[in-house]
Amino acid sequence: MCLAIPALIKSINGQQAGVDIEGVTRDISLQLTPEAKVGDYVLLHTGYAISVIDAAEAEETLELLKELSEAGT
Amino acid sequence: MTEIEIFMKFVEEYRDPELGKKLLDRIHKRSRKPARLMEFCGGHTVAIFKHGLRQLLPPSIEMLSGPGCPVCVTASADLDKAIALGHLPDVIITSFGDMVRVPGSRSSLQKAKAEGADVRIVYSAQDALTIAHENPEKSVVFIGIGFETTAPTIAASILQAEHEKLKNYYVLSLHKVCPPIMKAILDLGEVNLNGIICPGHVSVIIGSHPYQFLADDYKIACAVSGFEPLDILLAVDRLVEQIESGQPGVEIAYRRGVKPEGNRAALSLMETVFEIGEANWRGIGVVPESGLQIKSQYEKYDAGKNFKIDPGPTHEPKGCICGSILRGVSTPLECKLFRETCTPEHPVGPCMVSAEGSCAAYYQYGSNK
Numbered sequence: 001m002c003l004a005i006p007a008l009i010k011s012i013n014g015q016q017a018g019v020d021i022e023g024v025t026r027d028i029s030l031q032l033t034p035e036a037k038v039g040d041y042v043l044l045h046t047g048y049a050i051s052v053i054d055a056a057e058a059e060e061t062l063e064l065l066k067e068l069s070e071a072g073t
Numbered sequence: 074m075t076e077i078e079i080f081m082k083f084v085e086e087y088r089d090p091e092l093g094k095k096l097l098d099r100i101h102k103r104s105r106k107p108a109r110l111m112e113f114c115g116g117h118t119v120a121i122f123k124h125g126l127r128q129l130l131p132p133s134i135e136m137l138s139g140p141g142c143p144v145c146v147t148a149s150a151d152l153d154k155a156i157a158l159g160h161l162p163d164v165i166i167t168s169f170g171d172m173v174r175v176p177g178s179r180s181s182l183q184k185a186k187a188e189g190a191d192v193r194i195v196y197s198a199q200d201a202l203t204i205a206h207e208n209p210e211k212s213v214v215f216i217g218i219g220f221e222t223t224a225p226t227i228a229a230s231i232l233q234a235e236h237e238k239l240k241n242y243y244v245l246s247l248h249k250v251c252p253p254i255m256k257a258i259l260d261l262g263e264v265n266l267n268g269i270i271c272p273g274h275v276s277v278i279i280g281s282h283p284y285q286f287l288a289d290d291y292k293i294a295c296a297v298s299g300f301e302p303l304d305i306l307l308a309v310d311r312l313v314e315q316i317e318s319g320q321p322g323v324e325i326a327y328r329r330g331v332k333p334e335g336n337r338a339a340l341s342l343m344e345t346v347f348e349i350g351e352a353n354w355r356g357i358g359v360v361p362e363s364g365l366q367i368k369s370q371y372e373k374y375d376a377g378k379n380f381k382i383d384p385g386p387t388h389e390p391k392g393c394i395c396g397s398i399l400r401g402v403s404t405p406l407e408c409k410l411f412r413e414t415c416t417p418e419h420p421v422g423p424c425m426v427s428a429e430g431s432c433a434a435y436y437q438y439g440s441n442k
Contacts, residue, residue: 001171002143008076045223046226050336051277051332053330058082058328058329060328064307069099
Protein backbone atom coordinates (compact mmCIF):
# COMPACT_ATOMS: atom_id res chain seq x y z
CA MET A 1 0.00 0.00 0.00
CA CYS A 2 2.84 2.38 0.85
CA LEU A 3 4.61 1.30 -2.31
CA ALA A 4 6.72 4.04 -3.91
CA ILE A 5 8.95 3.72 -6.95
CA PRO A 6 11.70 5.89 -8.42
CA ALA A 7 10.58 8.11 -11.30
CA LEU A 8 12.65 10.60 -13.34
CA ILE A 9 11.21 14.10 -13.82
CA LYS A 10 11.30 15.03 -17.51
CA SER A 11 9.19 18.20 -17.48
CA ILE A 12 7.38 20.46 -15.01
CA ASN A 13 4.23 22.49 -15.58
CA GLY A 14 3.11 24.26 -12.41
CA GLN A 15 2.46 21.60 -9.75
CA GLN A 16 2.32 18.78 -12.31
CA ALA A 17 5.29 16.93 -13.77
CA GLY A 18 5.86 14.51 -16.61
CA VAL A 19 7.91 11.55 -15.40
CA ASP A 20 9.59 8.51 -16.85
CA ILE A 21 9.24 5.25 -14.92
CA GLU A 22 11.55 2.68 -16.51
CA GLY A 23 10.44 3.82 -19.97
CA VAL A 24 6.78 4.51 -19.17
CA THR A 25 5.67 8.15 -19.05
CA ARG A 26 2.90 9.65 -16.94
CA ASP A 27 1.79 12.87 -15.24
CA ILE A 28 2.25 13.19 -11.51
CA SER A 29 1.68 15.84 -8.84
CA LEU A 30 4.55 17.73 -7.19
CA GLN A 31 2.34 19.20 -4.45
CA LEU A 32 4.33 17.33 -1.77
CA THR A 33 7.78 18.04 -3.25
CA PRO A 34 7.80 21.69 -4.39
CA GLU A 35 11.62 21.58 -4.45
CA ALA A 36 11.76 18.92 -7.22
CA LYS A 37 13.51 19.89 -10.47
CA VAL A 38 13.72 18.47 -13.98
CA GLY A 39 16.35 15.70 -13.90
CA ASP A 40 15.60 14.72 -10.28
CA TYR A 41 14.50 11.23 -9.35
CA VAL A 42 11.51 11.22 -7.02
CA LEU A 43 9.78 8.50 -5.04
CA LEU A 44 6.34 8.20 -6.63
CA HIS A 45 3.38 7.07 -4.51
CA THR A 46 -0.21 6.97 -5.87
CA GLY A 47 0.43 9.71 -8.42
CA TYR A 48 2.30 12.04 -6.07
CA ALA A 49 6.05 12.53 -5.61
CA ILE A 50 6.66 12.05 -1.87
CA SER A 51 10.40 12.83 -1.84
CA VAL A 52 13.33 13.71 -4.03
CA ILE A 53 15.79 10.81 -3.95
CA ASP A 54 19.17 11.86 -2.62
CA ALA A 55 21.74 10.52 -5.10
CA ALA A 56 24.72 11.32 -2.84
CA GLU A 57 23.12 9.42 0.06
CA ALA A 58 22.37 6.48 -2.24
CA GLU A 59 26.05 6.31 -3.12
CA GLU A 60 27.17 6.67 0.50
CA THR A 61 24.89 3.85 1.64
CA LEU A 62 26.33 1.59 -1.06
CA GLU A 63 29.82 2.46 0.18
CA LEU A 64 28.74 1.67 3.76
CA LEU A 65 27.30 -1.65 2.62
CA LYS A 66 30.61 -2.55 0.98
CA GLU A 67 32.60 -1.49 4.07
CA LEU A 68 30.41 -3.52 6.43
CA SER A 69 30.64 -6.55 4.16
CA GLU A 70 34.42 -6.39 4.06
CA ALA A 71 34.72 -5.79 7.80
CA GLY A 72 32.38 -8.65 8.57
CA THR A 73 34.18 -11.34 6.62
CA MET B 74 26.31 9.91 -14.39
CA THR B 75 23.80 8.85 -17.03
CA GLU B 76 20.15 8.32 -16.15
CA ILE B 77 20.65 4.55 -16.26
CA GLU B 78 23.68 4.73 -13.96
CA ILE B 79 21.68 6.81 -11.47
CA PHE B 80 18.78 4.37 -11.59
CA MET B 81 21.21 1.51 -10.92
CA LYS B 82 22.38 3.33 -7.78
CA PHE B 83 18.80 3.47 -6.49
CA VAL B 84 17.62 -0.01 -7.32
CA GLU B 85 19.85 -2.59 -9.02
CA GLU B 86 22.91 -2.22 -6.79
CA TYR B 87 20.68 -2.77 -3.75
CA ARG B 88 19.93 -6.23 -5.13
CA ASP B 89 23.56 -7.36 -5.52
CA PRO B 90 23.59 -11.03 -4.40
CA GLU B 91 27.34 -11.11 -3.62
CA LEU B 92 27.09 -8.12 -1.32
CA GLY B 93 23.96 -9.63 0.22
CA LYS B 94 25.79 -12.86 1.00
CA LYS B 95 28.64 -10.99 2.69
CA LEU B 96 26.21 -8.96 4.77
CA LEU B 97 24.43 -12.15 5.81
CA ASP B 98 27.80 -13.64 6.84
CA ARG B 99 28.43 -10.57 8.96
CA ILE B 100 24.99 -10.82 10.58
CA HIS B 101 25.54 -14.54 11.30
CA LYS B 102 28.88 -13.76 12.96
CA ARG B 103 27.64 -10.84 15.03
CA SER B 104 24.20 -11.94 16.18
CA ARG B 105 24.61 -13.71 19.53
CA LYS B 106 21.70 -12.56 21.70
CA PRO B 107 18.20 -13.77 20.82
CA ALA B 108 16.62 -11.03 18.73
CA ARG B 109 12.91 -10.85 18.04
CA LEU B 110 12.36 -8.31 15.29
CA MET B 111 9.09 -7.02 13.87
CA GLU B 112 8.83 -5.65 10.37
CA PHE B 113 5.99 -3.21 10.84
CA CYS B 114 5.27 -2.59 7.17
CA GLY B 115 3.43 -4.97 4.84
CA GLY B 116 5.74 -3.90 2.00
CA HIS B 117 8.68 -5.19 4.05
CA THR B 118 6.82 -8.44 4.76
CA VAL B 119 6.46 -9.03 1.02
CA ALA B 120 10.10 -8.13 0.30
CA ILE B 121 11.36 -10.41 3.11
CA PHE B 122 9.28 -13.36 1.84
CA LYS B 123 10.01 -12.71 -1.82
CA HIS B 124 13.77 -12.78 -1.25
CA GLY B 125 13.60 -15.63 1.27
CA LEU B 126 15.37 -13.55 3.91
CA ARG B 127 13.72 -15.23 6.92
CA GLN B 128 15.33 -18.53 6.01
CA LEU B 129 18.73 -16.92 5.46
CA LEU B 130 18.97 -15.17 8.83
CA PRO B 131 20.65 -16.92 11.78
CA PRO B 132 18.48 -18.89 14.25
CA SER B 133 19.07 -16.19 16.87
CA ILE B 134 16.89 -13.82 14.85
CA GLU B 135 13.14 -14.31 14.83
CA MET B 136 11.09 -12.19 12.42
CA LEU B 137 7.48 -11.22 13.09
CA SER B 138 5.13 -9.39 10.75
CA GLY B 139 3.34 -6.32 12.06
CA PRO B 140 0.12 -4.44 11.35
CA GLY B 141 1.51 -2.17 8.62
CA CYS B 142 -1.05 -2.94 5.93
CA PRO B 143 -3.74 -0.23 5.71
CA VAL B 144 -6.19 -2.52 3.91
CA CYS B 145 -5.73 -5.24 6.56
CA VAL B 146 -6.25 -2.96 9.56
CA THR B 147 -9.43 -1.33 8.24
CA ALA B 148 -12.16 -2.38 10.68
CA SER B 149 -15.25 -4.18 9.39
CA ALA B 150 -17.37 -1.37 10.84
CA ASP B 151 -15.55 1.20 8.68
CA LEU B 152 -15.80 -0.98 5.61
CA ASP B 153 -19.54 -1.30 6.26
CA LYS B 154 -19.74 2.51 6.16
CA ALA B 155 -18.02 2.58 2.76
CA ILE B 156 -20.40 -0.08 1.43
CA ALA B 157 -23.45 1.80 2.81
CA LEU B 158 -22.22 4.97 1.07
CA GLY B 159 -21.98 2.99 -2.16
CA HIS B 160 -25.63 2.03 -1.94
CA LEU B 161 -26.79 5.67 -1.75
CA PRO B 162 -28.31 7.07 -4.94
CA ASP B 163 -26.13 9.31 -7.13
CA VAL B 164 -22.93 8.38 -5.29
CA ILE B 165 -19.76 7.19 -7.03
CA ILE B 166 -17.34 5.37 -4.73
CA THR B 167 -13.67 5.68 -5.67
CA SER B 168 -11.16 3.43 -3.96
CA PHE B 169 -7.70 1.92 -4.19
CA GLY B 170 -7.90 -1.55 -5.71
CA ASP B 171 -7.30 -3.98 -2.83
CA MET B 172 -9.96 -2.35 -0.70
CA VAL B 173 -12.88 -3.34 -2.93
CA ARG B 174 -12.35 -7.06 -2.30
CA VAL B 175 -12.17 -6.94 1.50
CA PRO B 176 -15.23 -8.55 3.09
CA GLY B 177 -17.15 -6.33 5.51
CA SER B 178 -19.82 -7.66 7.87
CA ARG B 179 -22.21 -8.72 5.11
CA SER B 180 -20.78 -7.59 1.78
CA SER B 181 -17.79 -5.98 0.06
CA LEU B 182 -17.46 -3.01 -2.27
CA GLN B 183 -17.03 -5.51 -5.08
CA LYS B 184 -20.34 -7.20 -4.23
CA ALA B 185 -21.99 -3.80 -3.88
CA LYS B 186 -20.77 -3.01 -7.39
CA ALA B 187 -22.27 -6.26 -8.69
CA GLU B 188 -25.53 -5.22 -7.04
CA GLY B 189 -25.53 -1.92 -8.94
CA ALA B 190 -23.43 0.48 -6.85
CA ASP B 191 -21.05 2.68 -8.86
CA VAL B 192 -17.66 1.63 -7.45
CA ARG B 193 -14.55 2.65 -9.36
CA ILE B 194 -10.95 1.64 -8.68
CA VAL B 195 -8.48 4.51 -8.90
CA TYR B 196 -4.71 4.65 -8.76
CA SER B 197 -4.56 8.11 -7.21
CA ALA B 198 -6.75 10.64 -5.40
CA GLN B 199 -6.10 12.78 -8.48
CA ASP B 200 -8.13 10.27 -10.51
CA ALA B 201 -11.01 10.67 -8.04
CA LEU B 202 -10.88 14.45 -8.58
CA THR B 203 -11.06 13.90 -12.34
CA ILE B 204 -14.12 11.66 -11.90
CA ALA B 205 -15.74 14.40 -9.77
CA HIS B 206 -15.12 16.95 -12.54
CA GLU B 207 -16.59 14.62 -15.15
CA ASN B 208 -19.70 13.81 -13.09
CA PRO B 209 -20.94 17.12 -11.64
CA GLU B 210 -24.43 15.71 -10.99
CA LYS B 211 -23.03 12.91 -8.76
CA SER B 212 -21.30 12.88 -5.40
CA VAL B 213 -17.85 11.32 -5.65
CA VAL B 214 -16.62 9.72 -2.41
CA PHE B 215 -13.00 8.64 -2.06
CA ILE B 216 -12.40 5.86 0.48
CA GLY B 217 -9.37 7.35 2.25
CA ILE B 218 -7.29 4.53 3.61
CA GLY B 219 -3.57 4.62 4.22
CA PHE B 220 -0.91 5.69 6.68
CA GLU B 221 1.21 8.85 6.75
CA THR B 222 2.59 7.94 3.29
CA THR B 223 -0.81 8.33 1.66
CA ALA B 224 -2.60 10.84 3.93
CA PRO B 225 -0.70 13.88 2.54
CA THR B 226 -1.81 12.96 -0.99
CA ILE B 227 -5.45 12.91 0.18
CA ALA B 228 -4.92 16.23 1.99
CA ALA B 229 -3.52 17.63 -1.27
CA SER B 230 -6.61 16.38 -3.14
CA ILE B 231 -8.95 18.15 -0.68
CA LEU B 232 -6.98 21.40 -1.01
CA GLN B 233 -7.07 21.01 -4.80
CA ALA B 234 -10.86 20.51 -4.65
CA GLU B 235 -11.08 23.70 -2.58
CA HIS B 236 -8.90 25.57 -5.08
CA GLU B 237 -10.96 24.33 -8.02
CA LYS B 238 -14.25 25.05 -6.17
CA LEU B 239 -15.31 21.43 -6.64
CA LYS B 240 -18.61 20.87 -4.82
CA ASN B 241 -19.09 17.11 -5.29
CA TYR B 242 -15.86 15.60 -3.88
CA TYR B 243 -15.84 13.87 -0.49
CA VAL B 244 -13.38 11.77 1.49
CA LEU B 245 -14.24 9.07 4.02
CA SER B 246 -11.11 9.45 6.14
CA LEU B 247 -10.03 6.12 7.58
CA HIS B 248 -6.39 7.23 7.70
CA LYS B 249 -4.21 5.91 10.46
CA VAL B 250 -0.85 6.90 11.91
CA CYS B 251 1.91 4.48 12.83
CA PRO B 252 3.84 5.44 16.01
CA PRO B 253 0.70 5.34 18.25
CA ILE B 254 -0.23 1.84 17.09
CA MET B 255 3.33 0.62 17.72
CA LYS B 256 2.91 1.91 21.29
CA ALA B 257 -0.56 0.34 21.59
CA ILE B 258 0.75 -3.08 20.49
CA LEU B 259 3.67 -2.92 22.92
CA ASP B 260 1.37 -1.81 25.76
CA LEU B 261 -0.89 -4.83 25.16
CA GLY B 262 2.10 -6.86 26.36
CA GLU B 263 1.40 -9.79 24.01
CA VAL B 264 4.65 -9.58 22.06
CA ASN B 265 8.17 -9.08 23.36
CA LEU B 266 10.26 -7.29 20.78
CA ASN B 267 13.94 -6.42 20.72
CA GLY B 268 13.84 -4.47 17.48
CA ILE B 269 11.54 -2.90 14.92
CA ILE B 270 12.19 -2.44 11.21
CA CYS B 271 10.42 0.89 10.83
CA PRO B 272 8.35 1.58 7.70
CA GLY B 273 10.33 3.21 4.87
CA HIS B 274 7.77 5.30 3.07
CA VAL B 275 5.83 6.34 6.16
CA SER B 276 9.20 7.62 7.40
CA VAL B 277 9.78 9.55 4.17
CA ILE B 278 6.93 11.74 5.44
CA ILE B 279 7.31 11.68 9.26
CA GLY B 280 11.10 11.26 9.51
CA SER B 281 12.84 9.18 12.17
CA HIS B 282 12.27 11.32 15.30
CA PRO B 283 8.74 9.99 16.06
CA TYR B 284 10.24 6.54 16.83
CA GLN B 285 12.62 7.83 19.51
CA PHE B 286 10.21 6.84 22.31
CA LEU B 287 10.59 3.18 21.27
CA ALA B 288 14.32 3.29 22.04
CA ASP B 289 14.07 5.56 25.09
CA ASP B 290 10.99 4.19 26.86
CA TYR B 291 10.74 0.59 25.60
CA LYS B 292 14.47 -0.10 24.96
CA ILE B 293 13.64 -1.36 21.48
CA ALA B 294 16.20 -1.04 18.68
CA CYS B 295 14.86 0.78 15.60
CA ALA B 296 16.04 1.01 11.99
CA VAL B 297 14.14 2.62 9.13
CA SER B 298 14.51 0.43 6.05
CA GLY B 299 14.05 0.64 2.30
CA PHE B 300 12.51 -2.17 0.30
CA GLU B 301 15.35 -3.78 -1.66
CA PRO B 302 16.99 -6.88 -0.14
CA LEU B 303 20.20 -5.04 0.79
CA ASP B 304 18.18 -2.24 2.39
CA ILE B 305 16.51 -4.80 4.65
CA LEU B 306 19.75 -6.62 5.45
CA LEU B 307 21.38 -3.31 6.32
CA ALA B 308 18.47 -2.52 8.68
CA VAL B 309 18.80 -5.98 10.30
CA ASP B 310 22.55 -5.47 10.66
CA ARG B 311 21.97 -2.10 12.37
CA LEU B 312 19.40 -3.68 14.70
CA VAL B 313 21.78 -6.53 15.58
CA GLU B 314 24.50 -3.98 16.32
CA GLN B 315 22.18 -2.04 18.64
CA ILE B 316 20.95 -5.20 20.37
CA GLU B 317 24.41 -6.69 20.84
CA SER B 318 25.79 -3.42 22.26
CA GLY B 319 22.77 -3.00 24.53
CA GLN B 320 22.25 0.50 23.16
CA PRO B 321 18.92 0.82 21.39
CA GLY B 322 18.52 3.86 19.19
CA VAL B 323 16.87 4.98 15.97
CA GLU B 324 18.90 4.66 12.78
CA ILE B 325 17.98 5.40 9.19
CA ALA B 326 19.12 2.60 6.87
CA TYR B 327 17.27 4.23 3.93
CA ARG B 328 19.03 7.57 3.65
CA ARG B 329 18.41 8.09 -0.05
CA GLY B 330 14.71 8.51 0.74
CA VAL B 331 14.36 9.37 4.42
CA LYS B 332 15.55 12.46 6.32
CA PRO B 333 15.40 12.64 10.14
CA GLU B 334 12.92 15.52 9.92
CA GLY B 335 10.76 13.92 7.20
CA ASN B 336 9.05 15.81 4.39
CA ARG B 337 8.04 19.19 5.84
CA ALA B 338 5.87 20.21 2.87
CA ALA B 339 3.87 16.98 3.11
CA LEU B 340 3.54 17.24 6.90
CA SER B 341 2.31 20.79 6.57
CA LEU B 342 -0.39 19.79 4.02
CA MET B 343 -1.47 16.94 6.30
CA GLU B 344 -1.67 19.25 9.32
CA THR B 345 -3.68 21.81 7.34
CA VAL B 346 -6.46 19.36 6.49
CA PHE B 347 -6.38 16.67 9.19
CA GLU B 348 -6.31 16.52 12.96
CA ILE B 349 -5.38 13.59 15.17
CA GLY B 350 -8.31 11.56 16.44
CA GLU B 351 -9.19 8.01 17.39
CA ALA B 352 -9.18 5.20 14.84
CA ASN B 353 -10.69 1.73 14.76
CA TRP B 354 -8.06 -0.92 13.98
CA ARG B 355 -9.08 -4.43 12.98
CA GLY B 356 -8.02 -6.86 15.68
CA ILE B 357 -6.96 -4.12 18.05
CA GLY B 358 -10.03 -1.93 18.43
CA VAL B 359 -10.41 1.81 18.86
CA VAL B 360 -7.05 3.40 19.67
CA PRO B 361 -6.98 7.04 20.77
CA GLU B 362 -4.85 9.47 18.75
CA SER B 363 -4.05 6.90 16.08
CA GLY B 364 -6.15 8.25 13.23
CA LEU B 365 -6.59 11.33 11.07
CA GLN B 366 -9.91 13.14 10.90
CA ILE B 367 -10.83 15.98 8.57
CA LYS B 368 -10.71 19.34 10.39
CA SER B 369 -14.01 21.21 10.82
CA GLN B 370 -12.98 23.94 8.38
CA TYR B 371 -12.86 21.31 5.62
CA GLU B 372 -15.91 19.34 6.79
CA LYS B 373 -17.79 20.02 3.57
CA TYR B 374 -15.44 17.40 2.07
CA ASP B 375 -15.99 14.91 4.92
CA ALA B 376 -18.12 12.00 3.70
CA GLY B 377 -18.58 10.92 7.32
CA LYS B 378 -20.41 14.18 8.06
CA ASN B 379 -22.31 14.84 4.81
CA PHE B 380 -24.22 11.61 4.20
CA LYS B 381 -26.75 9.82 6.33
CA ILE B 382 -26.05 6.11 6.35
CA ASP B 383 -26.98 3.07 8.37
CA PRO B 384 -24.15 0.53 8.08
CA GLY B 385 -25.95 -1.96 10.37
CA PRO B 386 -24.43 -4.16 13.06
CA THR B 387 -20.84 -5.34 12.68
CA HIS B 388 -19.86 -8.99 12.35
CA GLU B 389 -16.33 -10.35 12.08
CA PRO B 390 -15.76 -13.32 9.77
CA LYS B 391 -16.11 -16.55 11.78
CA GLY B 392 -12.85 -18.36 12.47
CA CYS B 393 -10.68 -15.60 10.96
CA ILE B 394 -7.66 -14.72 13.13
CA CYS B 395 -6.45 -11.69 11.13
CA GLY B 396 -6.68 -9.65 14.34
CA SER B 397 -4.09 -11.65 16.26
CA ILE B 398 -1.93 -11.97 13.12
CA LEU B 399 -1.91 -8.16 12.84
CA ARG B 400 -0.83 -7.89 16.49
CA GLY B 401 2.10 -10.24 15.83
CA VAL B 402 0.67 -12.84 18.23
CA SER B 403 -0.20 -15.53 15.66
CA THR B 404 1.02 -16.54 12.22
CA PRO B 405 -1.25 -17.51 9.30
CA LEU B 406 -0.14 -21.14 9.79
CA GLU B 407 -2.11 -21.17 13.06
CA CYS B 408 -5.36 -20.23 11.30
CA LYS B 409 -7.72 -23.13 10.55
CA LEU B 410 -9.08 -21.31 7.48
CA PHE B 411 -5.65 -20.67 5.91
CA ARG B 412 -5.26 -22.38 2.52
CA GLU B 413 -8.51 -24.29 3.21
CA THR B 414 -11.48 -21.95 2.97
CA CYS B 415 -9.37 -18.76 2.85
CA THR B 416 -7.34 -18.30 -0.34
CA PRO B 417 -6.42 -15.27 -2.49
CA GLU B 418 -9.30 -16.22 -4.86
CA HIS B 419 -11.80 -16.52 -2.00
CA PRO B 420 -10.41 -14.45 0.89
CA VAL B 421 -12.20 -14.59 4.24
CA GLY B 422 -10.11 -11.93 5.98
CA PRO B 423 -8.28 -8.82 4.82
CA CYS B 424 -4.77 -10.24 5.39
CA MET B 425 -5.45 -12.62 2.50
CA VAL B 426 -6.91 -9.89 0.24
CA SER B 427 -4.11 -7.39 0.29
CA ALA B 428 -0.96 -8.41 -1.55
CA GLU B 429 0.88 -7.02 1.49
CA GLY B 430 -1.11 -9.00 4.02
CA SER B 431 0.73 -11.67 6.01
CA CYS B 432 -1.66 -14.42 4.88
CA ALA B 433 -1.21 -13.52 1.21
CA ALA B 434 2.59 -13.47 1.67
CA TYR B 435 2.60 -16.88 3.42
CA TYR B 436 0.30 -18.26 0.73
CA GLN B 437 2.23 -16.83 -2.20
CA TYR B 438 5.71 -17.74 -1.00
CA GLY B 439 4.82 -20.96 0.79
CA SER B 440 6.64 -20.18 4.01
CA ASN B 441 6.43 -22.69 6.83
CA LYS B 442 8.44 -20.62 9.30
